[in-house]
Each structure stands twice: as C-alpha cells, then as structure tokens.
Amino acid sequence: MSRLLVGVLLATVLVAADDPGKLPVKRVVLYKNGVGYFEHVGKVQGKQDVTISFTSGQLNDVLKSLTVLDLGGGRITGVEYGSAAPVERQIGDLRLPLGEKTTLTEYLSALRGARLEVRSGTSTISGRLLSVERKTRMGGGATLEVDYVSLITDSGELKTTEVAPSFSVKLLDKGLAGKVERFLDIMSSARDEDVRRMVITTDGAGDRQLFVSYISEAPVWKATYRIVLDGKNGKSPLLQGWAIVDNVGGEDWENVQLSLVAGAPQSFVQNLSQPYYTRRPVVGMPESVNLAPQTHQATLIPGGAMLAGRVADPNGGAVAGAKVKALDANGAVVGETATDSAGVYAFGALPNGAVRVQVESPGFSTTVANGLQVASGRQAQQDFTLQVGSVSQTVQVTAQLPMFASTNSSVSRVPPGAGSGRMLGSGAGLGGGQQPRQFAAAGIGTGSGGGIGSGVYRETVAQELGDLFEYKLKDPITILKNRSAMAPIVQAGIGAEKVSIWNEGAGMSRPERALWLTNTTGLTLDGGSFSVMEEKTFAGEGIFEPIRPQEKRLVSYATDLALIASSKIGSEQQRVTRARVKDGVLTQEHEVRERKVYTLRNEDTSPRSVIVEHPVRAGYELRSEVKPAETTNSWMRFRVAVPSKQTVALTVEEARPVFQTVQISNVTAEQVDLFVRQKSIDGALEAALRKVLAQKKVVADLEAESSAREEESQKIFDDQQRLRENIKALKGSPEEKALLQRYTKQLDAQETRLESLRKESAEIEAKKGIAQGELERMIQELVFDVRL
Helix, strand or coil: CCHHHHHHHHHHHHHHHHCCCECCEEEEEECCCCEEEEEEEEEEECCCEEEEEECHHHHHHHHHHCEEEECCCCEEEEEEECCCCCHHHHHHHCCCCCCCCCCHHHHHHHCCCCEEEEEECCEEEEEEEEEEEEEEEEECCEEEEEEEEEEECCCCCEEEEECCCCCEEEECCCCHHHHHHHHHHHHHHCCCCCCEEEEEEEECCCEEEEEEEEEEECCCCEEEEEEEECHHHCCCCEEEEEEEEEECCCCCEEEEEEEEEECCCCCCCCCCCCCCCCCCCCCCCCCCCCCCCCCCCCCCCCCCEEEEEEEECCCCCECCCCEEEEECCCCCEEEEEECCCCCEEEEEEECCEEEEEEEECCCECEEEEEEEEECECEEEECCEECCECCCCCEEEECCCCCEEECCCCCCCCCCCCCCCCCCCCCCCCCCCCCCCEECCCCCCCCCHHHCCCCCCCCCEEEEEECCEEEEEECCCEEECCCEEEEEEEEEEECEEEEEEEECHHHCCCCCEEEEEEECCCCCCECCEEEEEEECCEEEEEEEECCECCCCEEEEEEEECCCEEEEEEEEEEECCCCEEEEECCEEEEEEEEEEEEEEEEEECCCCCEEEEEEEECCCCCEECCCCCCCEECCCEEEEEEEECCCCEEEEEEEEEEEEEEEEEHHHCCHHHHHHHHHHCCCCHHHHHHHHHHHHHHHHHHHHHHHHHHHHHHHHHHHHHHHHHHHHHHHCCCCCCHHHHHHHHHHHHHHHHHHHHHHHHHHHHHHHHHHHHHHHHHHHHHCCCEEEEC
16 A cells, blocks of 8 residues: 555544544525525434534524434434634633733733732842833933833832843732733634534434534625527527535535525524623612512413324315314313314413313314313324214214423424425425426537537526525535635527617617527526627627526627617607597697607628617607517617618607696687687587587676676666765755655656666576576586597
8 A cells, every 4th residue: 555545544534533523514505695504414323412613704694593403313402612702801801901902011010919020130029019110211312211110029128120121020929820821812812713613412322313404694606607609500509607606614515415596585694603791770779678469460371281283184185274172171262273284283372281172174073082181391292084074973082192392302293294304405395396497418518510519407407496596406516615616507508699789878889789588498597797609709798687487688798890870859749639528628639749760870791680779758659650679667679670881760759748728618719719720629529619609608698788787776876875965965945845856756766777677687697597507517518539
C-alpha cells in the first residue's frame, strides 16, 4: 500500500473520530426570498449526541423552525448550543472595568486596590495599588509625559515607581489572574471562525433514524439562461437554463437532494439566539400586609383532557362533516365538534373521568362509545367505523382507550401514513398533488455534426407548488462550505421569432433586436438574465421576468443599427357623432381624433419584422384599420414588415370622446337652428325640439298675459290710493260735494275692473299650469339616442 493511500485512510479515520455524532445534510430547498429549508437524516444508537454546525446568521432562523424526530421510537432529551451573549455583556459579568480597547494605563487603573508586585529595573515593590497618574517631566530640553504607579506596602509605606520599558506587574490576589485570563479569552473568541455548534441529545434503544429539519437564511439562488439560434442549419432555437447556488452555511453539502423554488413564502427574522434582558420595575417593601379576603372566578373549562380519533365508513373511507358529541356521566354535553375532510375529530378541554362519545352522519347509524376514561395531560384515541343505516338506529362500540403522554415524542397510535417518517427526507408530497414532469435527456455537444443538442434535461424534475414553482435536481449534488456551483435546470427547444422592437416612449434612440418567445418547454421559467448565441457567436443579453408554460413574451437583447425610426403626431376636432336625450338633458358626443405616424427605414440587406409599441391611453379608442398583434396593460404592439432598403409608415389613429350637455328646458330656437346647421341632430330630434319650443311659447304667452293683468291691477291700486288721498283733502271745501261724487264713481268703476282682473288672472293661471305640465311631460318623455 502506498504512503499516499495510507495517509488518506488515516485522515479519514481521524475525521470520523473527531466528529462521530455529526448529522449530514440530505436535502436542501432554496427559495427566492433568501430562505433555505434543510433536512438532516442519519443513524443514532442508544443514548447518543449528534452535532450540527451553523453560522451565527443562521442560528436565529434555526431556533424558530427546528424540528427533531426520532423515527425509531426513541425520544429527544435536549438541544444545546453555544451562547451568543454580546461581548460587552460577557466582559461586564467579569466585574472588571475594562473595555474592548484597553491600554496599559487603563488596565492598571482597573486594578486599583488589588495586591501587586511591581518590578522596575532592579527594584521590586509589593503592596496594594493606590493610583496610576501621568506627570510631566523636563529632560534634554524636551517635555515628556511619564506614568507613575503608587502602591501602599504592607508596612503602610507609600512608594511610587515609573512605568518604564523594563516595568512588569505580577498579580498577587487569588482569582484575579483567572478573571484577566477570561477577559483575554472573550476578546480572542470574538475573532474566531463564525461557527456555532448545536448538540442534540437522544435516548432510545438500538439503531434508529434521526430526522432534523429547519429553515435558515440562505443566499438567493439565481437563474441564468442561454438562447441558441442556429437558423442557417435549420435547427430550432434552444434554451439552456442554469441555477447559481451558494453554500455559505456551517457545513458541506455532500450528495444532497437539491430543490430550487421560484417563489417567496413569507419569512421573517427574530433574534432568539442572544440572551435578552429587560428592565424590571423596582417595588419597595410593603409597610403592611393586606389580609382582606379575596374572591375568585368560577371555572370556565372543567378540565384539560384530550380526545381524538378518525371516523370512517365500512370500507375505511373518511367520513367528513360527521357530528361528534362528548357527554359526561350525567348526560350533559361537554364537547361538540365535526370531522374534517380526512374524517379526523379532536376535543381539547374535556373534564377528567368517564365520557360517552356519540357520532352521527346522514346515511349511517348513530354510533356510541361508552366509558371512555380521559385525563388531563394525556390524549385518548377513539376511532369509529360507521355502519350504513338511519340516524335513529344506534350501534354500541367498545372503547379502545389508547393513550399517549404529551411530553413524549413517540405516539402509540396515529392514522395510517401519518408520523411514520417514511416520507420524510424524500421530498415526496412537496407541492401537494401534482405529478412531477420528467425531462428527456440531452446535453450540450450531443447534436450531429458537432452542433448543439436539443431536448430537455433529465437532470431536474419540475412541479407546480401553488403560486410557486420547483426545480428538483434528479441526481444528488455536492457543494462544499463557502463554495458555489452552477446546476443545470433546463435544456429544451423553445419557440422564438427574431424581431425588432421600437418604443419611442421608452427613450430608445434606435429600435432593438428582440426575440418573441413562446414558452414551449412545459416549465415555468424563473426570471433571470439571458444571453443570445447566434451562429455560434455572442449576439447580446438581457433580462426577462418569470414566464409560464405557453406564455408569449417579448425580450430584447441588442440595438438594431440597421433600422431608423421616427414619429409625427397630429390632432383634429371632429363633428358631433352621437346625440342622446334622456331625463330632460341633451348630450352631444364629439370626437377628438389623434393620428400618429411611425416611419421606419431598413438599411440592411435582409428584411425586418418590426414591433412598434404604441401607448394604451385611458379614454382613447382605436380607429385605425390596422390592429395590434397583442396588447399589454401599457402598450399596443403593431407588427410592421419592412423590406430591405425600403421605408414603411404605420398610421395609428385614435379618438377621444368629448361630451357637451344642455338642459332641454333651456334650449332656444337659435340653438336648434345652430344644431341643424352643424348637423349635430337629425330630423326626428329637430321636430321633437320644435314641439317643445312651441309648447314653451304657449307657456310664455300665458305668462305674458298674466303679467299684463298684474301690471293693470297694480296701476288701479295706485290710482285708488291717489283718489283716497284727494277725498281726505276735500273735507270742508266748497268743491267737496261735487268732487266726492266724481271720485266715488271712479272708485266704483275701478273695483268692478279689479274683480274682472282677478277672474281673468285665475283663468290664465289655470291655463298656464296645464300648459306647464304638458311641457314638463313632453320633456320627460323625450328619449333619443342618435348616431350621426
């Protein structure tokens, strides 16, 4: 056997001996939100401790997600890990007034009162340290600052010595040297490698499988793609995808099952690894003790006993929605629930002692189990098999009474397939129900004639996980600690049409070369960077967002220097296109039309298929005959063929409606004449409006007549007031008798006329009310919707 082989075997034995309880990583799932899920699986025997290494950054996540299962019937007796108390706190616990950056003078000052032996040159002084002070001394024409140490000797004598280069100190107090040594250990450990070891203690008999899982902070895995175009050889475009994975944890990944999930489940950071201290209030001692009697509330839940089980039909199928009641010895209901979709029920607050459980479900006989003994801290298990029949029929069953302690990790009885550990570590069941896709094998360089092979990798299995998507590497992978790797996730043909794209609003000086991809791989492609290889030469690169299967996506990768693009815009006011009348309002709809002309010039010898992106604007409707090839939330994409050495124009015409409203009751004859001249109403609407105007004239004429009579009545009132004033002035005059007769006749005639005016006004008001009602009816019944 060679020396090299002997050395390798010896190193292997030494590593195994150094860490016999190490539990290797078997499965890793990395997510896009900087979180990783890790599984460790290994064998333990008897009472054995196993260790797992983490970095300090991982420890907080591990503490809030750690799951440990002994799959061989053993139990977990404890988990320990190195404390992460802050350096300042650890130094403070030593009760040495020292900091992280301590000088010699500060160190000596911190030892005030301690017994020391100080040597300076040939002299030795022993005693208790009194002070350390700095003094100024002149020497050789220069000013020097010198430190002096003062001690009180056992005889009470004060002695001072200079802190010179030959100065030395010996600690004489018992225990002081140990504290200083501990201080130096703390400062040294702060520079150690950032690795924290967790020790899991197990207890059981024989060989057993131990399963450990947790989540922790992990670098985000990155997807990167290669799109290979080989049109000259008649080959379809090829998509090759890689995942970049980093292992910065505390352990090597050796032959682990790696899964990469495109998605970001919710996760957060909580500082659980460092000891946490809080301030507590200081409460003074009471001066007297209050001995007043106290009252306490009655019990809300009579007990904490637990009972669970499964309800099945005669064939073993789950019975969902079955009503389950628990009754005490007196027949009172102490618990009521229903089975879930798996037929499982559970009670968590039953009184201690004997209970009776009753199960009912339509189509089955009522089943009753008597004498179930339940107790706090222990969970009883009682399964039921219902018999076909009516609810009025009752079937008595014998209580099973299997129990298990809440403090023990082993379970005496569980539903089939649950808790057995058969599925743990295998990755089965991840994603909930969809069968993973298998990819056909092929790789780079396998094509004929030295070309690039096509097909889809069998290196990964992909499956949907609800809103997430998983790439699972088929073969185990090894990534050592603090190393990174590229893992293949897809290689398959993809639908790709080479086009150019022009978006004036995006600020592009020239059109860009792009690929109109159709995801025919059957996979969800996670977002990432991509590079394009055309005719075995680099053609450009870009970035795309996640693409679902059969989704079409436009991605650009280079500037098209052969295309020149420009645009010109214009607008014009159009005539009324629609007139509507409803609820007494005339609404006229105008259109403002905008026309944008895109001009494209192709200077290349090969034709171009150009995609012009035109913005989608709220309130505008497309009026062009040319229609977009597709529309996004923000852009309409028009396809334009531009032959070699030619110029092509694309005209996009849009219209924006503008509304004008008029109250029908306010419409005048002049406005109707204007509408007719502008052709903004049709003949039928014109005739209806003319009728309304005629009725308005009837109402207006009656209002004029009523106003005339009111005006005449007011004049008579004014004249009567004048006559009455004249009559007052005639008293005692010679003309009194003659004029009084004359004024009396005038007043009598005026009163007759006023009576007549009142009757006429009442008749006119009645006619006006009828005419006004007819006008309002005509306006309300006027309904038109005319496109012009």
